[in-house]
Every structure is written in C-alpha cells, then in structure tokens.
Amino acid sequence: MDLTPKQSIPAAESTRFPDEVLERVLTLLKSPKDRNAVSLVCKDWYTADSWSRRHVFIGNCYSVSPEIVARRFPRIRSVTLKGKPRFSDFNLVPDNWGADVQSWLLVFASGSPFLEELRLKRMRVTDESLEFLALNFPNFRALSLLSCDGFSTSGLATVATHCKNLIELDIQENGIEDLSGEWLSCFPDNFSTLEVLNFSNLITDVNPGVLERLVSRCRSLKVLKLNRSSSLDCLHRLLTSAPQLTELGAGSFSQELTPQQHAELKHAFGFCKNLTVLSGFWDATALNLSAVYPACSGLSFLNLSYTALQSQELASLLPHCPCLRRLWVLDSVGDRGLEAVGANCPSLEEIRVFPTDPFDEDMLHTVTESGIVAVSQGCPKLHYILYFCRQMTNAAVATVVRNCPDFTHFRLCIMNPGQPDHTTNQPMDEAFGAVVKTCKKLKRLSISGLLTDLTFKYIGEYAKNLEALSVAFAGSSDLGMQYVMEGCSKLKKLEIRDCPFGNAALLSGLERYESMRSLWMSACNVTVDGCKALARQMPRLNVEVMKEEGSDDCKADKVYVYRTVAGPRRDAPPSVLTFSSL
Amino acid sequence: MELQLGLALPTSNNKSNNRLNFGNDNNDVGSYTNDEVIVQSWLPVANNGGGTECSAVNSRKRRRFIESFEDDHIPINLKTLPLLQLAGGSDDNDDNCSVVLNKIETEDEEEGDDNDGEGIVGWPPISFRRKKKKKMWNHRDQLMMMMIVDGSSPSSEECGEGPTSMYVKVTMDGIGIGRKVDLAVHDSFPSLRRQLFAMFGLPEENPWDGGAGAGEYQLTYQDSEGDWLLADDISWRSFMGSVQRLRLMRSSSSSGSS
Numbered sequence: 001m002d003l004t005p006k007q008s009i010p011a012a013e014s015t016r017f018p019d020e021v022l023e024r025v026l027t028l029l030k031s032p033k034d035r036n037a038v039s040l041v042c043k044d045w046y047t048a049d050s051w052s053r054r055h056v057f058i059g060n061c062y063s064v065s066p067e068i069v070a071r072r073f074p075r076i077r078s079v080t081l082k083g084k085p086r087f088s089d090f091n092l093v094p095d096n097w098g099a100d101v102q103s104w105l106l107v108f109a110s111g112s113p114f115l116e117e118l119r120l121k122r123m124r125v126t127d128e129s130l131e132f133l134a135l136n137f138p139n140f141r142a143l144s145l146l147s148c149d150g151f152s153t154s155g156l157a158t159v160a161t162h163c164k165n166l167i168e169l170d171i172q173e174n175g176i177e178d179l180s181g182e183w184l185s186c187f188p189d190n191f192s193t194l195e196v197l198n199f200s201n202l203i204t205d206v207n208p209g210v211l212e213r214l215v216s217r218c219r220s221l222k223v224l225k226l227n228r229s230s231s232l233d234c235l236h237r238l239l240t241s242a243p244q245l246t247e248l249g250a251g252s253f254s255q256e257l258t259p260q261q262h263a264e265l266k267h268a269f270g271f272c273k274n275l276t277v278l279s280g281f282w283d284a285t286a287l288n289l290s291a292v293y294p295a296c297s298g299l300s301f302l303n304l305s306y307t308a309l310q311s312q313e314l315a316s317l318l319p320h321c322p323c324l325r326r327l328w329v330l331d332s333v334g335d336r337g338l339e340a341v342g343a344n345c346p347s348l349e350e351i352r353v354f355p356t357d358p359f360d361e362d363m364l365h366t367v368t369e370s371g372i373v374a375v376s377q378g379c380p381k382l383h384y385i386l387y388f389c390r391q392m393t394n395a396a397v398a399t400v401v402r403n404c405p406d407f408t409h410f411r412l413c414i415m416n417p418g419q420p421d422h423t424t425n426q427p428m429d430e431a432f433g434a435v436v437k438t439c440k441k442l443k444r445l446s447i448s449g450l451l452t453d454l455t456f457k458y459i460g461e462y463a464k465n466l467e468a469l470s471v472a473f474a475g476s477s478d479l480g481m482q483y484v485m486e487g488c489s490k491l492k493k494l495e496i497r498d499c500p501f502g503n504a505a506l507l508s509g510l511e512r513y514e515s516m517r518s519l520w521m522s523a524c525n526v527t528v529d530g531c532k533a534l535a536r537q538m539p540r541l542n543v544e545v546m547k548e549e550g551s552d553d554c555k556a557d558k559v560y561v562y563r564t565v566a567g568p569r570r571d572a573p574p575s576v577l578t579f580s581s582l
Numbered sequence: 583m584e585l586q587l588g589l590a591l592p593t594s595n596n597k598s599n600n601r602l603n604f605g606n607d608n609n610d611v612g613s614y615t616n617d618e619v620i621v622q623s624w625l626p627v628a629n630n631g632g633g634t635e636c637s638a639v640n641s642r643k644r645r646r647f648i649e650s651f652e653d654d655h656i657p658i659n660l661k662t663l664p665l666l667q668l669a670g671g672s673d674d675n676d677d678n679c680s681v682v683l684n685k686i687e688t689e690d691e692e693e694g695d696d697n698d699g700e701g702i703v704g705w706p707p708i709s710f711r712r713k714k715k716k717k718m719w720n721h722r723d724q725l726m727m728m729m730i731v732d733g734s735s736p737s738s739e740e741c742g743e744g745p746t747s748m749y750v751k752v753t754m755d756g757i758g759i760g761r762k763v764d765l766a767v768h769d770s771f772p773s774l775r776r777q778l779f780a781m782f783g784l785p786e787e788n789p790w791d792g793g794a795g796a797g798e799y800q801l802t803y804q805d806s807e808g809d810w811l812l813a814d815d816i817s818w819r820s821f822m823g824s825v826q827r828l829r830l831m832r833s834s835s836s837s838g839s840s
Contacts, residue, residue, distance in 0.1 A: 090704030147709070173709060291772045358706045388706060472705070497704075 019044070019169070025054040032057045035078035053054030054078060058503055059517050061099055061123065062542065065566040066107035069542040075264065077110070078142075080116035085520050085560055087146060088122055092522055094546060100124040100150075103571075109136040117142035117168075119439055120123060129314035130155030133582045142168035142196075153202065160186035160211075168196035181206035187214055190368035198225035200249045200280060216241040221528040225249025225519065226283045228306075232257065232265060241269040243345030244325045247277035247500065253307065270294035270437040277302035279447040286313040292470075293320040301326040305354050306532035309455035311336035316575070318344035320576045326350040331366045331388060338371035342378025355415065376403035383411040383441075391422040392449060398433035407439040408557035415474035417498070420450040427451055433458040436466075446470035460487025468493040481505035485512050495520040503530030504557070510534070513541055530579075542568055589612045748822070754782050754830040755797070765825065768817055775801065778830065 026048055026581075029035055032055070039049040055078040058064060069076075083090075083099025088178045090535060101123045108115050113135045125148045133140065141162050142380060145151075159169065160183055171314060179264035184199070184206040194214070199206070208230070215221060215238050222245060224238065230251030239245075257265065265288075270327065272295045281289070284307040296302075299321045304314070306327040310446035314329065314337040324345045329337065331353050341348065353367055382404040390412050395531050401407060412431075420427055428449035436442060436458050443465055459466065460483035467490055477482070481501040484491070493516065494509075513519060535543040546558040568580040748766040761781050768774040778784075778801070799815040805824040813821060813828075 088703065090707055091710050092704045355706065355708065358708050388708075413706055417702065417705065470707075472707070498702075551829045 013285070013402070017525070019048055024054045027054070029126075030055075051075060054081070055117075056084065060562050060564075061101075061104070062566065063517070063562060066104040070107050070111035071166065075140075075451070076112055076115070077115060077118075079104070079115065080119040080121075081123060082121045083359040085495075085518065087121070087360050087520055087522065092469035092497070094573060094575055097576060098569065098571050099124075100129075100571065102126065102129045105129055105132050105136070107350065113137055114139050116140055117144075118144075119144040119290045120148050121146045126150045127152055127153070127155035134158045136439075139165060141193075142170075144170040144172075145174055146170075146172045147174060151178045152177035153181070153204065157186045158182035158330075160184065161188075164191070165193055167193050168193075168437060169194070170196055170223075171201050172198060172200040174201055176201065178203045180204050184214070185210045190217075192217040193217070195220045195381050196223040198223065198249065199226050200225040202227045203229070205229045208237075212237050212241065215544075219244075221245065223247040226280060228252050228280075229507060231255060232261070232288070236261075236268050239265075239272060239543075243271040244274060245272055246274050247273070248272070248275055248279070248295075248553075249419055250280035252443040253281045253288045254285060255267045255288070255290065257291075258344050261352035262287070266291040267292060267331060273298070275299060277284065277301040277303075279306075281307045283307055284309065284313075286310075286316065289313060289317055293317070296320040297322070299324055299564040303328045305330055305352065306487075308332035308356050309337070310334075311340065315322070316345075320566070321345070322347075324348055326384075328352040328354070330354050330356045331528050332356045332371075332410075333367075335367055335371035335374065338367060339374040342374040343374075345379055346381035347381060348375070349381050350409075351379075351382065352384075352386040353388060354386075355388040358415065358543060366390055369393050372396060373399050373403075376400040380404060381406070383407050386413075386446075387413040388413045388415060390415050392431065393421045393423050393430065394426065394428060394430040394434070395502065397428075398434040401438040405438050407435065407442060408441050409444040410435050410439065410442060411444065411470070412448055413446065414449040417449045417540065419448075427454070429454040429458070436462040436508065440465065442466055444468040449474075452476045453480040453483070456483040460484050464486055465490055467491060469495070471496045473501055475497045475499045475501060478502055478505035478508070482508040485509035488512075491515075492517045492520075496522070497523060498523040500525055502526055502577045503533070506530050506534060510537060513538060513561055514563050516563065518560065520558075520560050521556075522558040524559075527554045528556050529554065531556050531579050536581045539581045540564065545571065545577045547577070597769060660719065750825060750827050752778060752781070752828040752830070754778075755832045757782060763828070765822060771821075772799070778828075782830070798833055800833050802829050803833050804829070 001322065022045070023208060026035070026045075029038065035049055035053060038045045038135060049071050051074065053073045054076060056069060056073055056076050056078045058069070059082050059481045061063060061081050069079075081101065081103075081104065084097055088097070099122065101118075102121060103349070105419060109132070110181055112283055112527045116139050118133065118140075119142075123145075125145060133143070135158075143159060143166070151174075156171065162219070168320055175332075187194075191214075194266065195218070197214075197218075206227070206229075211230075211234065215224065221242055223246070224242065226235065226238075226249055228251055229473045232251075232253065235250055239248075262476060264488060268404075269292055275295045276298055278292065278295070278301070281304060289309075296317075297320070301321055302324060302481060304308075305395075309317075311334045314333045318324070318340050321344070323519075324426075326451065327345065327348060327350070328353070331443050334354075338353070341351065351358070355366065364495065367387070367389050369389070372385070372387055372389070372392075373396050375385075376399065378455070383406045385400075385407065387408075389412075392412065397412070401410075421431075428447075429451070429452055432445070432451070432455045433448050442463055445459070445463065445466060445468070447470070451477045456479070458473060459469070464487075466488045468487070468489065469484065471494075478501055480499070481496070482505055484494070485505075491512060497520075499521075501521065505524075506521065506526050509516075509519065531543045533547050540563055541561055542564050544560040545556045546560070547555075548557040551557050568578045573580055685803065737809070747757065749762045749764050752763050753759050753760040763777060765774065784799070798836050801811050802810050803821065804826045806826060808826075809826075810829070
C-alpha cells in the first residue's frame with residue numbers, strides 16, 4: 001500500500017495551503033456528507049480528506065471492499081458497517097447470506113491496526129472475530145453490535161478480557177447465543193474506563209456483585225442498560241453508586257417492594273439528575289413506576305416498549321416528563337393513553353407505538369385512528385411516527401399531517417394486509433397522498449393498507465425529498481413502481497414485498513439504482529430473466545436473487561440490487577445467485 | 583481537471599479492454615464481455631487468514647474491473663452519475679447526524695418476525711428478535727408462576743435468580759404428589775431420567791427407555807403451546823427451549839401426544 005502520496009504532490013506553490021493546515025481544518029468537519037463533498041473539490045483536498053478522515057460510514061458492506069476502504073483512508077479510527085438487507089429482521093433473508101465482518105477485520109488489522117471503534121448492524125460476527133478484534137487492535141475502545149448474529153457470550157468474554165481501554169460495549173437486539181453471564185466477570189479488577197454498557201439484550205443473569213463493583217469503579221459511566229434479569233435491589237444499589245448516569249435501562253420492574261424499599265428506590269432515582277433516557281422496565285407495575293418520577297424531570301427519551309402499560313399508568317407517568325421529546329410505547333396503552341400523550345407532551349417529536357400481540361387479531365385493546373389524531377393535536381412538533389394499528393381512515397391521516405406538517409419519518413403499519421379505510425371502505429391512497437403533499441420534508445415513508453397505483457403516483461409526484469420507502473401488499477400494476485422510480489430523485493432505499501411489480505417495473509429504475517443504496521423486492525412478479533437484463537445493462541450493480549425451495553426456475557423470489565465498486569461478491573451461499581455483466 | 587480517484591468512474595474511454603477476467607481460484611471463470619450475463623453462484627471461499635494472496639489477486643483484478651468499465655453501453659441520456667460515496671451520509675435511522683461518533687440508532691425495529699405458523703412470513707413487520715425475547719421470557723415467567731402456585735415459597739435460588747436454574751413440575755401417573763426438577767443441571771435425557779428414577783423411587787433396572795414402549799413409563803412434556811409431546815421426539819436443546827412441565831405416563835395409558 002502506498003503510504004506516501006504526499007511526496008508526489010509538487011511542493012512550493014506559495015498560493016497553496018500547507019497540507020497540515022488543510023488537514024487540521026478538515027478534522028473539524030465531522031459529518032460524512034460534508035467530508036464527501038470536501039473530497040470532491042480537487043485532488044489535494046481529496047488527499048487531505050483521505051489522510052485526515054477518522055470515521056467512515058459504510059451503509060452496505062458489499063458496496064465496497066475492505067481493501068479499497070483501507071487504501072483510501074489509511075488512518076481511520078472508527079468504522080460503521082451495515083450488512084444484511086433490513087428485511088432480514090423479518091426472517092426474509094437466509095441465515096448464511098453473508099455480511100461477515102471477519103474479512104474487514106483482517107484487512108484493518110494489517111492496514112489500520114489503530115482502529116478504535118467498530119459499530120456493526122446486521123452483520124455476521126463470530127466469536128472468533130470478536131477474539132481477533134480483542135487481540136489485534138490495542139487501542140480498541142468501542143464496540144456496538146445491533147441486530148448482529150453468529151456470536152455468543154463467550155465472544156463478549158474475550159472482549160471484556162483483552163480490551164484494556166474499552167469505553168463502550170453496546171449489545172442490542174442480536175441473535176446472540178446466550179450461554180452465561182460470566183462474560184461480565186471477565187473485566188479485570190482494575191478496569192475502570194467504561195462509559196457505555198448495554199447488555200439489555202441478554203437473558204442470562206450476570207452476577208450482581210460483579211456488576212455493582214464494575215459500576216462503582218467506572219466513574220465515567222454514562223450509559224447503563226441492564227437486562228431483564230436484573231432485580232430492583234440491584235438497580236437501587238447501582239443508582240446509588242452511579243448518580244451521574246445520563247441513560248438508564250432498568251431491568252425487571254415487577255418485584256414487589258415494601259414501602260421502605262419503594263421509598264429508597266425513589267430516593268435513589270431522585271439523585272439521578274442527569275438522566276435523559278430511560279428504557280427497560282420489563283413488566284412494570286404502576287406502583288413501581290412511580291418510584292421513577294423524581295428522575296423524569298429532564299427526560300427526553302422514554303422507551304416503554306418492553307412493558308405493557310395500561311392507559312392510566314401512562315397517564316400518571318407522563319405529567320412528570322415535561323421535556324419529553326421521544327416516546328416508545330406498546331399499544332396496550334390504547335387510544336386513551338395516546339390522548340394522555342397529546343395532553344402532556346407538548347415538546348414531543350417522535351412517537352413509536354408497537355403491537356403488544358402482533359398476531360392476536362382479537363385484541364381489543366389496541367390503538368386506532370383516534371389515538372394518532374390525539375397525539376398530533378397535542379404535539380405540533382411531531383416529525384417521526386411509527387404506528388402499528390388494526391384500523392385507520394384516510395381522514396384521520398389527513399388530519400394528522402395537517403396538525404404536524406413537519407414529518408420527516410412517517411411509518412404506518414395497518415397490520416391486516418390490504419385493509420381499506422374502515423369507515424368508507426376505500427383504499428388508503430388519499431391518506432398517503434395527504435402525507436406526501438403536506439410533508440415536504442418527508443425522508444422516510446412506510447405504507448400499508450389497501451393501496452392502488454394512485455398512492456405511488458402521489459409519491460412520485462410529491463415526495464421529492466424521499467430517501468427511504470417501504471411497501472408491502474400494495475399497488476395494482478408495474479406503473480406503481482415506475483411512478484416512484486421516475487419521480488423520487490433522492491431515493492436511497494426501496495423495499496418492496498408482495499406487490500404486483502414485474503420486470504418492467506424493475507427495469508424502470510435503471511437510471512436510479514446507481515444513486516441508491518439498495519433495492520429489495522420479494523414475492524413480486526420479477527423473473528430471473530428480468531434480473532439478468534438489469535445486470536446486463538448496469539455493470540456497477542450487483543443483482544442478487546435468492547431462490548426459495550420449490551419455486552419455479554424462472555421466478556426471482558427475492559431480489560436484492562445494490563450498487564458497488566467491489567464487483568460481485570464471492571461469499572454468497574449457493575442459494576443466492578449473483579448476476580453480473582462483468 | 584481529471585480526477586484519478588481510484589473509484590469506479592471510468593478514467594478513459596477504454597474501448598479495447600472490454601473483457602475482464604474475474605474470479606478466484608475456486609470458480610471456473612472465463613472472460614466476459616459486457617453483453618454476457620453470467621450467473622455466478624459463488625462458492626463460499628474458505629474463511630481463513632489466507633486472504634492475503636486472495637486480496638492481492640483481487641485487487642489486481644479489481645483494478646482491471648475499474649479500468650475496463652465501459653460507458654459506451656450506458657444510455658446516452660444518463661446523467662453524470664454522482665461519485666459513489668463510501669460514506670452514505672445520514673444513517674436512515676440516525677437523525678442525529680451531528681453526533682460525532684455516529685451511533686447506530688437503537689432499535690430500528692419495525693419489523694420482522696419468524697413465522698410461528700401465523701400465515702404470512704415476516705408480517706407484521708416486527709423484529710423477530712423482539713418477539714423471541716418476549717417468548718423466552720414468557721416461558722420463564724410461567725415457570726415462576728407454577729412454583730408459586732405450587733405452595734412452596736421459592737428461595738431466590740429456586741426462582742432461578744441463580745445463574746441457570748430451570749425448575750419444572752413433574753408428575754407421575756399413579757403418584758398423587760408432584761415434584762419439581764431442575765432441568766438446568768442436566769444435559770441429556772438419560773441424565774434427566776436417572777434423576778426422575780431416583781425421585782419417584784423407580785427401581786433402576788426398570789427397563790424404561792422412555793420411548794419405544796418397552797418400558798413401563800414414558801416421559802412426556804408439555805410445550806409452550808400447551809401440547810403434550812413425547813420427550814424423545816426432539817433434541818435436548820429444543821426440549822429445553824419449550825418445556826413447561828413433565829409427566830411420566832404409564833405406557834399402557836399413553837397414546838403419544840394425547
């Protein structure tokens with residue numbers, strides 16, 4: 001690898017910035033978008049950016065190879081990598097699809113051994129990789145694994161044992177093989193640098209004594225997220241020794257407390273003046289929740305999506321959280337609970353309502369269109385919504401966006417596929433039409449319900465800032481997808497399942513795919529020939545087809561298309577066909 | 583100014599070098615023109631540290647790929663493509679672009695789930711991990727409920743607050759009083775059976791193989807969906823994942839999963 005490009009630049013042009021000054025200035029630019037813009041100005045700036053870039057974000061690990069990254073950015077300290085298509089979260093992607101981090105670690109170990117931070121999402125990470133990481137990067141300090149799989153708690157143990165400077169260990173929502181809580185005991189006795197510890201994903205118990213000693217040693221600990229098996233007694237002790245926490249994930253909240261214990265817990269929460277984020281609270285009872293009130297005055301993000309609160313419990317809690325900006329709840333709170341949100345949270349910017357029981361169609365206590373309208377009436381700053389419901393109307397959605405025209409993320413999931421407006425029996429086209437016409441800043445949209453091509457016509461015509469679109473069980477013909485491909489010039493990610501879009505629709509995006517991160521189409525009408533045609537015309541795309549067992553040879557059951565400078569990948573399993581015109 | 587950025591933009595109209603040799607040792611590879619579309623089912627490359635040789639070969643070939651990129655075949659009306667960006671800008675889930683460390687936004691869950699026999703795979707879009715966690719915890723809660731209902735006052739060890747206890751109720755046909763057994767101390771059915779033998783005072787020589795009907799009793803279990811199944815029909819791991827309670831059924835009265 002050529003490590004001295006600077007010497008090739010002609011020296012002594014008095015009008016030029018010295019490289020060192022330029023690099024120094026560039027280090028003040030953090031945003032990847034700004035950095036990318038800088039690198040396009042001229043060759044000198046490209047070089048300066050390459051040498052001074054410390055963090056790189058790679059949205060699709062197959063869009064580039066580790067060698068290219070290491071060659072371009074010889075001094076990176078922090079890497080964010082995303083792997084599998086998002087629909088792998090819904091079991092639509094084969095387990096062995098790929099996105100293994102090991103090849104990246106190997107390259108970085110030889111070229112950038114000063115790597116400090118690694119953040120992975122939907123990647124495959126084995127225990128061997130974790131061990132390799134722990135042993136080969138002496139400055140390593142921050143590991144974040146979100147929705148990854150392939151590792152076990154043994155891998156965590158090696159990280160805890162060997163990473164002497166670890167400040168962050170963030171394990172979320174992973175397919176982890178949870179063997180024991182012993183990993184926590186692997187931090188050395190004198191280890192005290194931790195600032196972020198999140199093991200809320202893990203099931204097995206950790207030793208409370210070990211945890212408490214670790215927390216009291218780590219005076220800089222800011223983020224602590226416990227798992228469900230952590231008791232309230234343990235929490236009480238932890239809060240007492242770490243009142244400086246800014247983010248807390250409580251463990252189980254169901255334990256019966258004596259009045260004395262309750263008072264002590266409440267007292268301990270009262271010391272935590274810096275808390276801005278609260279989560280966890282599995283199985284919280286109303287009484288126990290009241291112990292949390294003293295800590296809520298500065299709260300900006302409350303995640304109650306693991307505990308099925310009733311409307312009254314939420315209504316009692318919210319008045320204590322006047323600064324709330326983000327709220328995640330289960331639909332057990334009902335429309336009444338959402339009315340309480342509208343009444344108590346004037347600063348609310350984001351709300352996510354998850355289903356308590358996604359498959360129980362007889363659920364009576366869920367949320368309806370009234371709930372979402374109530375929130376929009378009380379929270380004019382709302383710009384992010386994720387809403388799972390069983391019924392919706394066009395009028396309600398139109399009201400919501402009239403109340404809150406600043407939506408950037410609008411994700412509505414009507415859980416019964418293809419369900420119309422339940423009062424008029426019409427398609428939900430006008431609902432999403434209202435969204436795209438009113439919300440000029442819309443970046444992300446997920447649509448559901450009974451939808452015809454008209455919805456897509458609206459999207460293509462009005463959603464000019466749209467970057468991500470998720471579609472399921474919608475549309476009438478190829479035209480639907482064509483409208484979007486032609487109209488949404490800023491589109492980056494498109495995910496489609498179970499829609500009547502065929503080869504013509506797929507090929508209508510020819511001019512769009514190279515400016516997008518990826519396209520996913522499953523259970524549509526695309527054929528293998530269509531995929532070949534796409535690959536033939538667009539050499540810089542990888543067109544992957546995942547076949548399902550027993551399907552026709554000509555059908556392309558699942559299609560994943562993404563731009564890449566690394567060519568077709570070599571690690572695909574036999575069930576994934578890669579089409580390339582190389 | 584021409585920028586030699588080493589990325590995938592064409593550096594020149596390289597009409598002659600339309601062909602590319604691509605691939606590694608494990609695949610049979612020929613050379614391809616832009617007109618051919620090759621179905622490549624890449625064999626998984628052995629995941630070993632011998633990537634160095636591979637990567638040298640790859641980078642050589644990759645360079646040729648870049649050089650030989652032929653823009654003649656691109657439709658004329660295609661706009662100049664934006665330079666492919668390695669850093670994709672704001673994470674779709676991360677509203678806080680300005681956060682220096684670019685934390686991956688937590689819980690981008692909207693969806694996904696495994697098909698529990700509920701019709702459509704992956705619908706509603708709830709992360710299967712979110713749902714699986716709930717299931718596993720429901721199981722554990724049920725265990726605790728059973729123990730409380732049982733009348734005994736569970737010590738913290740029994741409640742499973744120790745590292746890995748997993749107590750389930752066991753009843754045996756013909757014996758009025760049920761017992762509890764900690765499954766976590768066992769790793770196989772024979773081991774479990776030995777303890778159950780001892781518990782219920784069955785003589786060791788009882789030819790109880792628990793399945794084929796040669797013994798007097800069969801080990802059955804109730805799974806998380808409430809069905810009673812033969813313990814021998816599945817692996818130990820699956821058993822551990824779904825067992826709620828056990829019953830030793832007399833062979834003459836059992837009919838499999840009644």
